[in-house]
Structure formats: structure tokens, C-alpha cells
Amino acid sequence: MKPRHHVSRTAIELIKRFEGYRRKAAQLPDGRWTIGYGHTLTARQGAEVSEDDAEALLLYDLIAVAKAVNELTFTPLTQNQFDALCAFAFNIGVESFRASRVLKQVNEGALIQAACGMELWRKAEFEGEVILIDALVRRRAAEKALFLTPPGGAWVPVPSAVLKPGLDIEAEALVPASPPAPVVTSLEGEAVRVLREDEPAPRPLPPEGESPVTAAAEAVTARLATVFPDEAAAPAAEPEPEAEPAPHLEDARPQADFAPPITVDTGGEDAAEPEAEPFELVPPEPAAEEAPELVIEENEPERVVEGPAAPDLFEQPSPANDARAAEAPSVDEAEAAARERVVIDDTAPYEFIPTPVQPLQRPKDGYLSLVSLAVLGLAFFAGGLFWAVNAQAGLEQPAWMSPKVVGALACVAGVGFFSIALFLLLQRLGQAAERADGNPRI
Template sequence: MSRTAIELIKRFEGYRRTAAQLPDGRWTIGHGHTLTARQGAEVSTEDAEALLLYDLIAVSHALNEAVYTPLIQNQFDALASFVFNIGLDNFHRSGVLRRLNEGAPILAACAMELWRKADVGGERIVVDALVRRRASEKAVFLTPEGDAWVPAPSPILKPLLDGDAQGVVPQQTPVEVIASMEGEAVVVLREGEPTPPPAPPEDDAEGPAKSAAEAVTARLSTLFQEPDEEPSHAEAEVQPRPHPERIPEDPRPQDDFGLPGFTPLEDPVPFFLRAPEPQDEPSEADEADEPADEEDQEAAPRGRDLFDTAPANDAAEAVPAEPEEARYPSRLVIDDSAPYEFIAPPVQPLPAPTQGGVLTLVALAVLGLIFFGGGIFWATNARPVASSVWLGPRLVGGLAGIAGVGFFVVAIYFLLDRLGRASERRARQRR
């Protein structure tokens, strides 16, 4: 690229001596250099131009590899400024590159003007600086080399309105955007918008992070406090306030899970973790109260069993009990403990291959060889006949040879298929 592209880029990119941070977190310095920029770096005008030439190496390679149409110097310079501004990825999928490779440079120049919007404050607007830059790049792109201007005399070619070029004129009013060149942060402002004051640094003593940490600490100390320890004043503030329309508590005793109607356990330790209690030896009074033997236990009155179907009154005792078969006619008793007898399904053996089929295929192959050999021999050794005879010996010999080849190929195919099936059958029998 020539000096024209370098001066065009420097005019619209500006010069920044010290590095500044972009809104996306990257740093920029010089004439839009971002690759090696870092905080606190400074660069002179000569070094800034050197960094610009270094960035334009990738732009030149992209233009030489992606554009297949021959370009003049002015077109190459204008495209270099255009690609440096929109980026390599956007250029590869843009309509400018597509129109260039189609051989339509005028349409490509018009498509360059469509890249004029930017996101400012969360809104995509038409920026006046981008409109001016696209117009300058388009003018350089359309400038011919030397004095090769095509005359367009207005008395002969009177300009008329092109109603199809609606995309050239933006429907939105271009907005002037100012980017600050001083400080370590790039601030983009619209025309007439006041500069936002710098945000004061947060005090570590009263910051939201410290308040959240204190709330979490107070909550944890409340959950894991000792039984005899009372919550502190800070812990009491964290506890939720009672709701004014709270449901009255149930006067009945509650268990450990908050269910009413049950007496809470006195000992929260589970029974399987308790130590065995010492058993006292029975006294004489206890021995006297217990039955002397099993006969006395059987003679003692027994309470009602829960699984006994006792009658409700005397009248029910007179009614004979109905058998279970009559009450449950469709009952089916299944014994899960009985062994299950597995009956294997009958396996039908595969039919044994017949030997006659193999012999038939061998005979067919031999017949094919005979037909082929006889046909070739007849066609080569037969006497020539008159040209009026259509079915001559050579034609008959050729047809016989072709038929012999067909017989031989069919026989070999079916023979190999039969051998493959036999090998598979033997493999299954080994398993």
C-alpha cells in the first residue's frame, strides 16, 4: 500500500500517546493499535506509525488472498483503510468482497458506504465520523490512475434521481460522537451529552461486599451456636421479623417434626445408639406375680387378637361363617417360593445341504468352459461363407463363448455363496 492509505487511516484513527482501556476491556495506543497495548504504556509519533505499519501487514495479506480481481493502487489503499476499520472477519463476509470478486467495483464502492453504524450507549446509531470515513474511502477507491477520468458532460448526460439507491441515504440522522483522547479509559459521548462524573471508589468499610459477609457470618453463628449461648445484637437483626397475621400455634403437644398430637421424645438419641441399660434381678414380689409355668400362662385370660375376627354381638355368633371360596371366587394363590421350571423353546435344526446342488454347480461351470472353448475354436477355424448369410459360424461361435462365460460366472457365484453359508453354520455350532 502507498502513503495515501497510511495518511487516510491516521486522519480518522487519531493519535493517542498513552494507552487507554476500551469498553470491552482491551487497551489501545497510537493509531488504533490493540495487539501489544497495555496499561501505562507510552508511544511516540514515529513508534505509533511503526505499529500501524505492523498492523497493516495482516490487512495486506487478507486483501491479496481474498480478492481475485485485479486492483489499482487507489483501490488497494481504500480497501486497506476499510478493512483496518471493520476488521478481517467482517470483511470476509461482507458484500464488498463479494462484489469485488464478481467484477463489479462500482457496486463494491457503493457497498462500502453501508458500514456506518456503531453501538453507542446500548443503541445502534449512524455515526457521522463513519459516514465521512466511508465517503473518503469511496472517493479514493473511485479515483483512477493518472488522467484516466471518463468525461461526463452535463449538457449531454443530465443527472437524474436514482430511486433504487435507497440504502445510500440513511434514514436516521447521523450523530456526532466524540471519543476522549485523555486518561486511561475511553469514554464515547454523543454531541451535547454531558460528561459523566467519575465514579467514587467504594469504601471497604461500608461496601456491599462487607455487609453481605457480615450477614452471612451472623446467620452461620445463629445456626451453629452453643445451647447456653444467646444470640448477639447483630444476630438478632438478621432474624426475620414475625408476620402480623401469623396463624396461632396449636396447643397440642408436637413431636420432633412439628406434627401435633404426639408427645415429643424425651431422649433424642435413637434406640440403636443407646447404651444397654442394666437389668435388675427380679425380686420375690415380681416372681410371685409371674405365672409359675406355661400352663398358668395358657390359663390366664388373653386379650383380643387384632387378627382374630371376633363377632360383634351374640346374634352374629349364631350365623355360620361363609367359606372363603364363596366370598372370593376369583382368588388365585401364587407361591413365590416354588421353583420356576424353564421350558426351552424347540430349536429346529437347519436343513443339511444336499450334495446334488454342489455337483450341479460344478457341472454348470464345466459346461460353461466347454461352451467358451468350443465357441472360440469354432469362430477361429470355421470356413468363411457368403456375406448374404446373416448367421455365420463366427457369430455363432462368439455367442457360444459369451454363453459359456455366463454359465461359468453364475456357477462360481452360487458355489462361493454355498461355501460361505456352510462356514457360518459351522461357526454357530462351535458356539
């Protein structure tokens, strides 16, 4: 039977060091009151306690924490490990400790992993923002050191000359990317005030009326103007001559290179310029063909001498090669061609010859695979049922990944696998019975 531990003076001093002593009750942002070393159960407005009474209230609060740690852990723990877990659970809350990965790893026997997992609880909400708190980093380090301290101080020697330490790249996630925020909590007054020592500087606002890019460009331009004075203004460029309009198609006719220049005799300054005649193209007259002479004699009927007669349009053209000399086929050849001719009778009935159909080849009865599928379904169902009943939800897991939801999905999958296997098995047995009766189903 696992022994029950009690909180020792070591855990009490560790908690008192990080909780701080508050003599008068102060109101929290959520409306509750706190007094002493983080006591909230019986605190009220105007109450005052001494240090001894505050320690008594702390011991009263640790009763429930020690009971929860004793009941939730199943791995044998040393006194230092129990004290570290009690201090850890007092800080994050019993419900958060119940759903944390630290408790899961402790029950699995992975005590070193559990100690390292305690360091991950180091962020808190401050002014609506979740930030890394310096005091929480130190508190987790102290709890981890207490958890790893062996009973009686019997440390295991690790000589540097024998085992030279190396860099653990996988542990880089424990190193914060930015320095933690130093936050200080006031212990005086009727209201709890949390102050941040390194208040971040506000971001510079852009000047009104112009963008930062425009202001920077103007500053650079002014600086260059002082370094390189302006030179004499360059002469203005002459305007380009306007392009002449394209000539008309009639004026773009090519001119002969050898044509002599045209000179006009004006006959004086006052003489009028003669008008040029319009240019015309005159088609050449076709040469007249000599017509046959018609001779008409008196006392004789009129005769017309005609040329050669026109060919008849309906007359078959004569062959222009040696084929016209080919002779007609003989009688024997015509009879041989008639004997070789095939006569098809469309009225005769057509004989239908069906194509032989090969029966489908049934796969071999895989009863082993169906039985395996059924066993897998039963395993899914049993595992999902066990997981939904015994598993505990983690703190960082969403609601749809809770153990009950995952277990229910596994049970549904198991029922589906078993049903499919049972259906296919009955179908195989029915087909085997039909083939045994001699009436296979295709």
C-alpha cells in the first residue's frame, strides 16, 4: 500500500517565500479577498492577521492540497517530490493539477519528464495579455530543484572528466525567446496592485499629414541638396518638329528616275499658265481577225462559207491512249466471272452464334481476413469504452478531443468494423452454400 505523505517544513517555507505575507486583507480583481500567504477562503474586508496566524491559514489550505496529491498519484514518491508537487498544486490549483501532464507523467513513472514539465507553467494574464512572468520562472525552478533533490542529500556523482556535458537541442523549447517580464505585486493596501518594472516603451506615432516614407524621402533629398549644389540649368531642349501628314495615295505614285524635269514656258511674268490635259488610260483596240470573204454571185442563192463543224456535246469522247485498241472480253472469261460472283440473299434467316461467356472467377474465401476485421472491431470497441471511462482530459486539449469524445468515436468505429466483417462473412457462407447446391450465382 502506498504510504501517505504530509507536507513538510520545506514545502511550507518555499510557498511562504513566493506567496509573500499580507497583513491586511486586499481585494482581488475578480471581487474576492486575500490575506496572509495567499489565503482566500475566509478572507474578508478589514481583516488583519499576524505572521503566525497567516502560517496557520496556509497549513489549513494545504490540507486539501496534500489530500489531492496523495489520492491522485500512484507512483511511490519521496518526501521532496511530494513537497514539490504540493507547492506546485497550491500555485496552479488542484483542478489544473488533476488535468496536467505533470500528474500523468508521475503516474507513468517518468519522474524526470514530470519535473521538466513543471517549468512550462510560467505564464500568466497581465492587463489582458498572456506574458511570461519572471517570478513564475523562478518559482518553477525552485520546485523542480526540490523535486529532483534526493532524500538525505545522496547526490549521484557525475565527474566532469568522465561525462562531459553536451548540448541538448530538444530542450531549446524550455528557453524563452524573450526575457520574462519582472512583475511585482504590492502587499499593502486594500486593493491588490500588480506593477511591471520594465514598462515597454510606446511605439512612435507617425507624423500627421504625411507618411513616414514621404518624410524620410524629403529628408534625404534635402541632405543631398546641401552636399551637391544645383548646377546651371541645362538649356531647354528644342521642340521636335511636327510630323508631316502622310501624303495622299494618289501623290504617292512612284516616279521614274530617268524622267527629265518638266519645264513650262510662261512667256513672261504676266502670261497665264496653260492648263494640263487630264491623263487617261486608253485600252488598246483588239486586232481585227480576218473574216472569210463572202462571194455572192448574181442569179444564185446566197451561200455562207462556214468553218469546221463543232463537236457533238453528247458524243462519247474517244480514248486518247492504247486502251481504245483493247478488245472486249471473250465469252469464256464472262462465264468464269459469273461463276465466281457471290450472291447474297437478304431474305435468308441469319444464324446467330453467341459468344461463349466465361464465368467470373470468384476470389478465394478469405475467412481469416474477415475474422481479423471482426477482432479489430471488438478491440476498437473495448479500447474506446475503456478510454472513455478511465482516461482524464488534459488542460491544453480542446473539448472535442476529450477522452469521452475520443472513446465514443473508437466505439463507433469498432461497431462498424465488426458489422462489416459479419456481413461479408454471412455473404461468403451463402455463396458457398449455393455453389454446393449446384446453382452458383453470377
